[in-house]
Amino acid sequence: MDKLFKAPPGVLRCGAVKEPVKLPFVFLFILICVSAVLSALSVFSLWGSVDAAQPFTFSYFLLRLPRAAFDTLVPSVVLSIVLLGLRMARHRFSRFLGFAIVLAVGYIVMVNGMIWLSSVAAREKAVRSARPQYLRPLTFLRIGDAEVAPAAVTGGRLAGVLLYEPGRADTRLSVFPGGTAEPAGSGLAVSLSGSGTRRIEGDPEVPGAGVFAPDRFTGLFLRDIATLTTDFERLMREALPQFFAASFALVFLSAASLMLLRLTRWPLANVVLLACAMRGYFSLYHLLATRVTQSMAAVVTDPLLVILFPSAAFLALGLILLLIDILFIPASRWTGGQAA
Amino acid sequence: MNRALLGRVGSFLFAFYVLGFGVLFLWALVGFSPQTILPSQRWMYALVRGFTLFMEYLLPIHAAAIAVGASLSGNRMTGSPAEPFSRVVSSTLVTFLLLSIAYTLAFEIGYPAALRRLEDMQASTAMARQLRAQAELLQKNGDYRSSLDMVERYLLIDRDSRDMTQMKVTLESQAARKEAPAPARSPAGADQAPTLSAQALVEKAKYYATRGDWFSAHYYAQKASALDPRRIDALQLASEASQKISGLAASQPDAASARTFQEKRDAYLQLTGGNFLAAYYSFVRLAAKYPRDTDVATYLGEASREVSKVSFFLDEARRVEPMPGTQQILFFNAGGQDALEAVAIGRMIQIREGTYFLDVEAVRYDGSGRVVWHLTAPYGKLENGTILLRCIDRSDPGVQFLPVYLTGSRPAQERNFLAVQPSEEELRYLSASPNALADMGPVELWRMRESLPGMGRSRAALTVELMMKLVMPFAFLILSLISLAMGWAFRVRGGARPGAFGVILTPLVPVALAVFSLLYLYGHRVILGFTVLAFGLTAAVIVGAALELVLLVGALTLLAGQSSA
Numbered sequence: 044m045d046k047l048f049k050a051p052p053g054v055l056r057c058g059a060v061k062e063p064v065k066l067p068f069v070f071l072f073i074l075i076c077v078s079a080v081l082s083a084l085s086v087f088s089l090w091g092s093v094d095a096a097q098p099f100t101f102s103y104f105l106l107r108l109p110r111a112a113f114d115t116l117v118p119s120v121v122l123s124i125v126l127l128g129l130r131m132a133r134h135r136f137s138r139f140l141g142f143a144i145v146l147a148v149g150y151i152v153m154v155n156g157m158i159w160l161s162s163v164a165a166r167e168k169a170v171r172s173a174r175p176q177y178l179r180p181l182t183f184l185r186i187g188d189a190e191v192a193p194a195a196v197t198g199g200r201l202a203g204v205l206l207y208e209p210g211r212a213d214t215r216l217s218v219f220p221g222g223t224a225e226p227a228g229s230g231l232a233v234s235l236s237g238s239g240t241r242r243i244e245g246d247p248e249v250p251g252a253g254v255f256a257p258d259r260f261t262g263l264f265l266r267d268i269a270t271l272t273t274d275f276e277r278l279m280r281e282a283l284p285q286f287f288a289a290s291f292a293l294v295f296l297s298a299a300s301l302m303l304l305r306l307t308r309w310p311l312a313n314v315v316l317l318a319c320a321m322r323g324y325f326s327l328y329h330l331l332a333t334r335v336t337q338s339m340a341a342v343v344t345d346p347l348l349v350i351l352f353p354s355a356a357f358l359a360l361g362l363i364l365l366l367i368d369i370l371f372i373p374a375s376r377w378t379g380g381q382a383a
Numbered sequence: 384m385n386r387a388l389l390g391r392v393g394s395f396l397f398a399f400y401v402l403g404f405g406v407l408f409l410w411a412l413v414g415f416s417p418q419t420i421l422p423s424q425r426w427m428y429a430l431v432r433g434f435t436l437f438m439e440y441l442l443p444i445h446a447a448a449i450a451v452g453a454s455l456s457g458n459r460m461t462g463s464p465a466e467p468f469s470r471v472v473s474s475t476l477v478t479f480l481l482l483s484i485a486y487t488l489a490f491e492i493g494y495p496a497a498l499r500r501l502e503d504m505q506a507s508t509a510m511a512r513q514l515r516a517q518a519e520l521l522q523k524n525g526d527y528r529s530s531l532d533m534v535e536r537y538l539l540i541d542r543d544s545r546d547m548t549q550m551k552v553t554l555e556s557q558a559a560r561k562e563a564p565a566p567a568r569s570p571a572g573a574d575q576a577p578t579l580s581a582q583a584l585v586e587k588a589k590y591y592a593t594r595g596d597w598f599s600a601h602y603y604a605q606k607a608s609a610l611d612p613r614r615i616d617a618l619q620l621a622s623e624a625s626q627k628i629s630g631l632a633a634s635q636p637d638a639a640s641a642r643t644f645q646e647k648r649d650a651y652l653q654l655t656g657g658n659f660l661a662a663y664y665s666f667v668r669l670a671a672k673y674p675r676d677t678d679v680a681t682y683l684g685e686a687s688r689e690v691s692k693v694s695f696f697l698d699e700a701r702r703v704e705p706m707p708g709t710q711q712i713l714f715f716n717a718g719g720q721d722a723l724e725a726v727a728i729g730r731m732i733q734i735r736e737g738t739y740f741l742d743v744e745a746v747r748y749d750g751s752g753r754v755v756w757h758l759t760a761p762y763g764k765l766e767n768g769t770i771l772l773r774c775i776d777r778s779d780p781g782v783q784f785l786p787v788y789l790t791g792s793r794p795a796q797e798r799n800f801l802a803v804q805p806s807e808e809e810l811r812y813l814s815a816s817p818n819a820l821a822d823m824g825p826v827e828l829w830r831m832r833e834s835l836p837g838m839g840r841s842r843a844a845l846t847v848e849l850m851m852k853l854v855m856p857f858a859f860l861i862l863s864l865i866s867l868a869m870g871w872a873f874r875v876r877g878g879a880r881p882g883a884f885g886v887i888l889t890p891l892v893p894v895a896l897a898v899f900s901l902l903y904l905y906g907h908r909v910i911l912g913f914t915v916l917a918f919g920l921t922a923a924v925i926v927g928a929a930l931e932l933v934l935l936v937g938a939l940t941l942l943a944g945q946s947s948a
Contacts, residue, residue: 084906087913099917181715181723183815183839190713190815192839194723194750203752205725209711209815214759214789215727216744220752237752254847254912258439260897261905309885310873311454316888318895 062134066141067148070127074152077126078112078119085111092255096177113160117275118268120153121297121321128301128317132310138368142298149294154287157279177231177247178224183207187245191233199224204235206243217241267325270332274350282347289354296324296361302368328353388456389475392867395452396445396482399893403444408433421508423543431500438494441486442859442904443897446866451892453870472867472942479863487856495822502816503707506730510705511540518550527558540705581611588620597627598651598678602685605655647678654682659689664780671778692766693799694773695737697782700762703739708732714813714838717804722749725839726803728763731810738765738807743772743786745801756791758801760784765807773799809834820848828852846920850911850927857931858907862900864938871945 086107090099097103124145131141178201183190188210194203201222208215219235226232230246257265271293278286303317304310331353340349411432412425420428437444518533531554537547584607591599601624607617628648650665666683673679709731716724729742740763747755760772761784776782786799805813812823812831823831828849836842875885910930914923 084909088909091909091913091916095916099913179841181839182836182841183713185815192715192725194752203723203748203750205723205746205748207713207725207727207815209727214744214757216725216746216757218746218748218752218754218757252912252916253844254851254908257905258901261901264898264902307884307888309454309875309888311450311870311875311892312885312888314869314873315892315895318898319891322895322898 062136063140063144066127066131066144069130070123070145070148071152073126074119074123077122078115081115081119082108082112085115088255092249092252095249095252109160109163109166113157113164113276114269114272116153116156116160117272117293118325120149120156120294121324124149124294124297124301125317125321128304129314131301132304138302142301142365145298145301146294149298150291153294154290157275157286157290161276161279177249178233185248186231186233186243189243191243193222196224201233201235204233206235206241264322264325267329270329271325274328274332274353278347278350285347285351289351292354292358292361293324296357296364297321299361299364299368300324302364302372305368305372324357328357331356388453388471389478391456392449392452392475393478395448395455399444399448399451403440403893404433404437407436407440411436419508420504421511421541421544423541424504424508428501428504431497431504435494435497435501438490438497440897442862442900443893445482445486445859446862446896446900447893449863449866450870450873450896451889453867454874456871456874472871472945475867476864479860479867482863483856483860486859490855491824491852495824499707499822502710506710507540507705507707511537514540515547518554522550522554522557527554530554531558536701536704539702581607581614581617584610585614585617585620588617588624592620592624596678597624598647599681600624601628602651602655602682643673647676650686651682654686654689659686659693660775660780662686663690664778667778690775693771694775694783695739695762695764695766695771697762697774697776697784699736699764700739700741700774703732703734704741706732706734708741709811709814711815712810712813713815714805714810714840716745716802716838722747722755726801728810733807733811738810739763740765740770743770743801747791754790756793757789758786759789760786763801765803768803768806770801770803771799772801805834805838809838813838813840820844823848825849825852843916846915846923847912850915850920850923851908853924854907854911854927854931857935858904861931861934861938862903864935864942866896868938868941868945871942 086104089107089111090103094103127145131138131145178184178191178193178196180195181192183192188208190207192205192207193201194205195201201224202220204219204222206217206219208217219237219241221237222233222235224231224233227244230244232242232244235241235243256262275286275289278289300317300320303320304313306313306316332350336349336352339352340346343349408429412429414432415425415428417425514533514537518530518537521527521530521533531551534547534551534554538544538551541547584603588600588603588607591597591603601621604617604621604624607614608621611617628651646665646669650662650669653659653665654662656662663683663686666679666686669676669679670683710729712726712728712731714726716726724745724747727742727744728740730740732739732741741761743760743763744758746757749755758772760774762774763770763772764774765771772786774784786801788798792798803810809831812819812827812835820828828845832842832845832849835845907930911923911927914926918926
């Protein structure tokens, strides 16, 4: 009986075959989960910080979802690669095969995902909320340094408006018989008329919406992600080959960085190093895209080439990491330690 | 092993906490700006600011300590038997629960208090700068006495300022020829008589009449009569005492005594006639002339008590001016039918003697924006739900601060008062400053949720803050569990040591976990904030509870999946 179930010589063991086959599906599963969570959070945050004056509906959610998924696709792919890397580090199989799978699947998903989501998100009409709705009768709304509280609100028209300006030397309270409120750029403009006229303009500090404002470090992270996504979106619209190259560079660097998981004999330090590296890549991209490319732009005339410079740097960095992996790091550092 | 894990995690927690606080303290010290905080408060600022930063970044520091401790504690020597992980981790979990309780207390009590302290420091610095500028201007204009007053007020805030002490000495010498301001009298009206019945007042009047103290007899008889106009005996006694007082004036042995007696009588009549302020100043003058006169002392106290019902003393307001308090209070007052009333208060200072206000401004208008009246007053004092706006000097009737009506006016009996709807406690939370809600605990937030929205504050903001305060202890506990599971899962194995490279990497752990834990908290805020704004508090509580439950189960499952082998 034993002979019946014994694998014939020359055939890979079951476990060794299974993991590479499973890997793309695991990657996709992780990516879908991560992308769904980040997209939903993005829609919630957008609604809370910008559109909270209008009721939240399922149609609003569906309307905003494609754009949110597009905005969060790059970090989703990178995070999925990290999570997949943690799994790969615990399973013994060819690291080059793993690298190739991560690179191929990550690249395909990212490129196709961005193109598809971009086309879906383009159908979304700009639904700008009626920002004056933030003004509620007898409730203070901070706009810039001032606070405004109308006695009555009808659409964008205000009546009996109280204005509080703590910075004024003479009187902080003023009352105006009427006024209007209208969107102004990303903020709100309130024009008040009466004995004199006043115009208050700025971002309204919507009550409760402060909760959606990220802390300093998270804000920087989100800024870096936004820089990268915006650049990729521009490349995608203006020059598809360059977009493919930039996407490849990013996924290549992320996949190559998984070698950091085997860098030392202390797994936690490796994980931390990988997390720091991934976070650092976004900052590096922002730095390269905003500072270095400016000086490059003076030399290089093609703007697309300038945009591609950060991606070229990523590719070079990825190659270095890959070489370090090949030359210096034993393949079984982590799994070998576990076995021991 | 059990003790080894707890011991290792505990020692790393201690080390990371101390190091974290030390670094943040230094950061606050380096970032200290004398433009915003007085240099004499540098160390206190660094301590308080360091503490607030420590509380803000406690989660990553805490998570890093646990993860590093756990990852270095499972280094079992090869060959020794493995202990079940449940036994290894049990006491650590209990410790986490205790730490979560401690964190909750620090977050709900210590952190808001530290934030308030920082705000107070900034406010007192701004005031000191203002006083200094005024003092310098007044000195330049030759008004040394007023400048000296400003300098003295400055020194109440910044006692150790050498240059201001020097300036004070200079000003004192410059103002030496001028008369020093009258020393502040001891607070009058302290011996407040308990509320007596008409009968008791009549008895008291009779008692004084038998002793020949006709002023007191008249005073109490009049009070009894005012309390109960049907008391004929009180009226008779008052009339008799009045006659006696008139007779006494004529029977004075010399002109000086007669004049003195006349002055006392005039002051007394002002007091009984209801002109308390004039009576107060008359008795102050008399007390200065006749410090041993018991009648004058008694009625000075009585007049002072009556005056304190309608006004307060300038020295009280000046004394509290440099003290910390709640900034930028703004609210809608109960305005009555078809009228709105908004009140803005620069600062509210609560001390044992009472609640004082600086820079009071109020406006009453109707729905169409027509202003009925608009007043400003430099000082105010809360008295039975009303802000007294008349501030008087204890001895100089020429010095008093009254509300200025910029538009319109009010009846004479209301001009110097402002009835306010919010209670003293509610006033504290009506601050327009950004940290106003952070200062509130969950219980206060829950109570204020009902009352504050009626005064112009948003209920949504209160509810969001309430939800975040409720969730933070759970977030702390769950993060502790996840960090423990992560540290254990990624521990050094097989007798290996992290090595020098690992030691160098250790400071990166809090950095990496800061990214993770801050994103984790941000995710919490987005989900709960969204639920509150979109669906209200009940839905938010349900979602919050479900979220924490799922995360807790997930963290425990992750932990349970670990093995000690």
